[in-house]
Amino acid sequence: MNKKDEPESSNIIKYRGRFAPSPTGSLHFGSLITAIASYLEAKTSQGKWFLRIDNADFLREQDKASDSIKRSLELHGFEWDGNTHYQSNSLTLYNQKKDHLIDNDYVFRCNCSRKNLRNNPIGLNGVIYKGTCRTKNIKEDFSIRVITEHLKVAFKDEIQGHQACQIDEDIGDFTIWRRDNIISYHLATVIDDNEVGITNVVRGYDLLNSTFCQLYLQNILNYINPIYSHIPIATDANNQKLSKQFGAAELSNKLITQNLFNGLCALKQEPPTELRSDNLSNIWSWAIDNWSSKKLTMVKSITTLN
Ligand SMILES: [Zn+2]
Known part of the structure; x- marks a missing residue:
């Protein structure tokens, strides 16, 4: 609907x-x-x-x-x-939004394995990813990550009160499309909530x-x-x-x-x-x-x- x-x-x-x-x-x-x-x-x-x-x-x-x-x-x-x-009925829309993010240079391809990232510090949402693959030219077997700018993301939670983070430092470039060609939870959620x-x-x-990731994506989109x-x-x-x-x-x-x-x-x-x-x-x-x-x-x- x-x-x-x-x-x-x-x-x-x-x-x-x-x-x-x-x-x-x-x-x-x-x-x-x-x-x-x-x-x-x-x-x-x-x-x-x-x-x-x-x-x-x-x-x-x-x-x-x-x-x-x-x-x-x-x-x-x-x-x-x-x-x-x-x-599962929104897959066409998901692909359109993914293409929009690619066409507007908000994202990049990443082929880092879990093993590659295991020494990275842990942030608010697991391992912090600091742009390792941003400038690489990866052709196959990749996930897609969003480029996180040096920005503070904040919101007032109605139950938990004021929340804030520095998105690039506390979370880093997060995945919007997985290596197994499945949309990430964050991107699917913001598209559906908006729809x-x-x-x-x-x-x-x-x-x-x-x-924080979802607010960041909502703002881009x-x-x-x-x-x-x-x-x-x-x-x-x-x-x-x-x-x-x-x-x-x-x-x-x-x-x-x-x-x-x-x-x-x-x-x-x-x-x-x-x-x-x-x-x-x-x-x-x-x-x-x-x-x-x-x-x-x-x-x-x-x-x-x-
Ligand atoms: Zn990478």
């Missing part, structure tokens, strides 16, 4: 949020709380909420995971606007530093910068982020109200105990009436038993 399809009744830009899971497995508790927070932010702002399946990296996509995530969201009472957007006219991004704290809110990530008792990679348990669709209640507790909304045994509709009503992202201010992680 394109923002141009929708007539604007006024000049006020309405809130447009999204939830963008990767189909690398089923929904787990960590992704549920991100969905809840982004949904409640949209609903309490009288905004729209879109679902995007981030499957540009088809190598990591698990069979049937998209359907499982959608089914789980539906059963938990999430209602998204418009059709589900799949990144749907996303005004507000609510996502996990683990993605906070990637925002003349896109509007959305407002960002990075909510705490759910961790296990060992302080390990709940993720599919580390075997986070799939959410049970038989424990829907319990999952939702536990999600609100994890998000520090302090729902009344009696809500635990209430029905789905009442839990959502309570959540919409009482949602306050202020309760998450500066919180970076939440330990959970889920």
